[in-house]
Amino acid sequence: MAPILQVRDLGKQYRVRGVADVNPTLRELFLNLVKSPSQLNGNGGQESELLWALRDVSFDVNAGEVVGIIGRNGAGKSTLLKILSRIIKPTFGEVDIYGRVGSLLEIGTGFHPDLTGRENVYLNAAIIGMRREESRRKFDEIVAFAEVEKFLETPVKYYSSGMYVRLAFAVAAHFEPEILILDEVLAVGDAAFREKCLKKMKQASVQGRTIFLVSHDLDAVQKLCSRALLIEKGKLLEDGPVAAVSETYLQLIAERKSKRSDR
Amino acid sequence: MLPRQPLIAIRASRSPVLAQLKEAFAHRELLYFFIWRDLKVRYRQTILGAAWVILQPLLTTLVFTIFMSRLARVPSDGLPYPLFAYTALLPWTFFSNSVLTSTYGLTGNSVIITKIYFPRLIIPAAIVGVRLVDFLVACVVWVGLMLSYGMGFTPRMLILPVLVANLTVFTLGVSSYLSVLNIRYRDVGTLLPVLIQLWMFASPIIYPLSLVPPKWRLLYSLNPISGMIEAARASVFGLPLNWRSLTISIAVTVVSFAVFVYYFCRSEENLIDIV
Numbered sequence: 001m002a003p004i005l006q007v008r009d010l011g012k013q014y015r016v017r018g019v020a021d022v023n024p025t026l027r028e029l030f031l032n033l034v035k036s037p038s039q040l041n042g043n044g045g046q047e048s049e050l051l052w053a054l055r056d057v058s059f060d061v062n063a064g065e066v067v068g069i070i071g072r073n074g075a076g077k078s079t080l081l082k083i084l085s086r087i088i089k090p091t092f093g094e095v096d097i098y099g100r101v102g103s104l105l106e107i108g109t110g111f112h113p114d115l116t117g118r119e120n121v122y123l124n125a126a127i128i129g130m131r132r133e134e135s136r137r138k139f140d141e142i143v144a145f146a147e148v149e150k151f152l153e154t155p156v157k158y159y160s161s162g163m164y165v166r167l168a169f170a171v172a173a174h175f176e177p178e179i180l181i182l183d184e185v186l187a188v189g190d191a192a193f194r195e196k197c198l199k200k201m202k203q204a205s206v207q208g209r210t211i212f213l214v215s216h217d218l219d220a221v222q223k224l225c226s227r228a229l230l231i232e233k234g235k236l237l238e239d240g241p242v243a244a245v246s247e248t249y250l251q252l253i254a255e256r257k258s259k260r261s262d263r
Numbered sequence: 264m265l266p267r268q269p270l271i272a273i274r275a276s277r278s279p280v281l282a283q284l285k286e287a288f289a290h291r292e293l294l295y296f297f298i299w300r301d302l303k304v305r306y307r308q309t310i311l312g313a314a315w316v317i318l319q320p321l322l323t324t325l326v327f328t329i330f331m332s333r334l335a336r337v338p339s340d341g342l343p344y345p346l347f348a349y350t351a352l353l354p355w356t357f358f359s360n361s362v363l364t365s366t367y368g369l370t371g372n373s374v375i376i377t378k379i380y381f382p383r384l385i386i387p388a389a390i391v392g393v394r395l396v397d398f399l400v401a402c403v404v405w406v407g408l409m410l411s412y413g414m415g416f417t418p419r420m421l422i423l424p425v426l427v428a429n430l431t432v433f434t435l436g437v438s439s440y441l442s443v444l445n446i447r448y449r450d451v452g453t454l455l456p457v458l459i460q461l462w463m464f465a466s467p468i469i470y471p472l473s474l475v476p477p478k479w480r481l482l483y484s485l486n487p488i489s490g491m492i493e494a495a496r497a498s499v500f501g502l503p504l505n506w507r508s509l510t511i512s513i514a515v516t517v518v519s520f521a522v523f524v525y526y527f528c529r530s531e532e533n534l535i536d537i538v
Contacts, residue, residue, distance in 0.1 A: 025450035096269035
């Protein structure tokens with residue numbers, strides 16, 4: 001079977017500059033020009049350091065696979081998801097995707113506090129990439145899933161935080177692209193709602209949807225995913241069945257801990 | 264069946280500007296939603312929502328009528344000054360509000376644009392779209408003013424939609440450019456109100472073109488706003504149309520739009536790294 005997503009030698013490099021000239025003002029630009037006209041095209045003589053957020057990452061994913069991405073904070077997981085979601089551009093490498101991508105790096109992106117629940121469902125659906133016809137068709141289902149029927153005409157600023165996340169997640173969960181990218185969004189609501197979300201995601205994968213999932217909740221990753229990618233310091237350390245990769249990840253954490261306590 | 268060509272190809276190199284524009288066009292439904300959101304929020308939040316849209320150019324007209332016409336005795340080509348000024352202040356308000364709001368469009372929406380992908384051009388386009396609706400609402404007052412001064416509507420006014428279209432294109436170009444520039448240089452937004460003020464005085468909005476010395480007219484008409492305002496007044500008040508300055512205005516609009524949007528698309532992909 002041909003892969004639905006191919007990642008080749010993906011790399012992202014950030015230039016870490018002196019804080020002062022990250023976003024210069026016109027005033028500073030002008031002052032610098034007066035002080036040292038020769039440095040206009042340089043970076044003001046400040047050392048800039050290159051940082052690899054992601055380096056030499058390659059993998060293929062087949063349709064219907066549920067892939068967990070694990071790694072410690074700052075390992076490069078979010079950078080990878082953001083590149084796959086087209087929010088940021090890679091510095092090197094390429095990705096070919098043979099399907100629609102829906103990415104939920106945050107739930108409720110673009111929710112407007114002054115709009116009602118109903119209005120926010122349509123707005124958020126459009127922002128995450130649903131067609132109007134699609135959100136109209138699924139509207140009742142979304143509302144039922146979120147359990148907010150009574151408050152549809154209430155501005156969401158009056159919602160409890162539980163209602164808010166339930167509604168936001170419900171919109172997301174009813175989006176049905178071929179590839180779904182989720183960043184820590186399963187960790188919402190109470191235990192019962194979380195269970196419902198996991199079930200919904202399972203169902204999606206059974207229907208042949210491909211899912212990428214970043215989570216610090218190793219338990220959720222193991223429940224949902226068949227395969228996992230371990231990312232460490234921007235590199236793909238291990239790619240394999242979820243059980244084996246989680247094992248490596250736990251070892252990695254244990255090693256760090258003992259190293260720290262040795263010091 | 265999977266398509267043989269990837270639906271989405273992510274590359275380190277820049278995507279062609281034309282492909283980016285196509286992509287933006289494919290997202291026009293989102294543009295509609297953003298415009299709908301802003302209108303809904305504004306017109307609901309304040310009962311004055313709709314009233315503000317009408318009041319802003321109206322009050323400005325009142326102020327200028329008192330200070331420019333009554334006190335400073337600025338001529339208005341023999342036309343009633345309030346109508347003379349309002350006809351120009353209406354489109355000017357559309358332009359200046361769009362530009363001022365768009366400058367903070369990308370920085371203000373950073374929460375959305377760092378979390379979800381869509382063509383960023385949608386953001387300035389939505390802001391201009393909202394202001395265009397405001398402009399059309401405020402036109403109702405203009406029609407009222409016209410009637411109250413006993414002015415008739417003539418076929419010559421059919422040029423007005425063309426002028427509005429031209430102004431919208433120019434406004435969108437400038438707005439896109441400034442929204443990016445404000446990310447590059449954070450003080451653009453601070454400087455802009457002053458520049459906009461100067462720009463207004465460099466356009467025949469609160470005074471007639473006849474006050475500008477003839478030897479400066481060509482330079483003056485390089486400001487596309489000037490040609491559009493002149494043409495609008497000419498068509499409304501039945502004055503001779505200055506084809507030269509209108510042509511210059513349209514040419515400057517087209518060229519600046521192309522340059523600004525090109526610049527926007529070029530910068531768009533790396534914006535997130537510095538936003």
